[in-house]
Amino acid sequence: MTRPKPSFQELYPGYPEPVFEPLVFHRLPPQEMQKRAEAFYRELSARRTTRHFSTESVSRQLIELAVLSAGTAPSGAHRQPWRFVAVQDPELKRRIREAAEEEEFRTYTARMPEEWRAALAPLGTDYVKEHLTDAPWVVVVFREKFGLRPDGSTYKNYYTTESVAIAVGLFIAAVHHMGLTTLTHTPNPMAFLGELLGRPRNEEAMLVLPVGYPAPGAQVPRLQRKALREIFQVDAG
């Protein structure tokens, strides 16, 4: 059964009417749509995750543009529950690397179950994290688990993990599009990042994204992406 649409006041009694404005949308000719869809896919399919970064510098302006692109993501109740902390200070990067490697050493040598080790073997990752000091920028993404008002009171946020993950996807695409590379690094556990970077108690680090140029001779594992038929179904199959 489909129900009749309720009036705003019926569903939100006492709340102010939301303000709407016309959607700005540029319709494209079908040929142009096909061309752009193919070009975008071609560009994204050329993206690879490398762990080998050049120390060559990258302007702050480019990092800011990647963060602005990430910040266009949709989010639960439009709370925009993401914070991007971009670290370029070599001493701070060194401290992050040291703490990450300390945790990662224990993860790789003691905490990791055999099944996890088996899953990582084809990637050959280990607990030495050169990218954290080689890359000119290390962007740490925080998730605002809940909101915090200046008076210390809190409010709920919604779908924060999904929202931040979508923003990070856009960040990765933006970095690739501007001709740089990034890596999704997940030091485990990563509570040390909030402490090192002075973040408030309502934020939790979710991901570390070194950004820069690939090192000369950078390598990537030989991987295959799933075919369309493996990731796509139309209707009930």
Ligand code: IYR
């Ligand atoms: N957090 C570790 C281990 C690691 C886990 C997965 I799942 C990866 O795809 C890659 C690495 C690290 O960042 O090295």
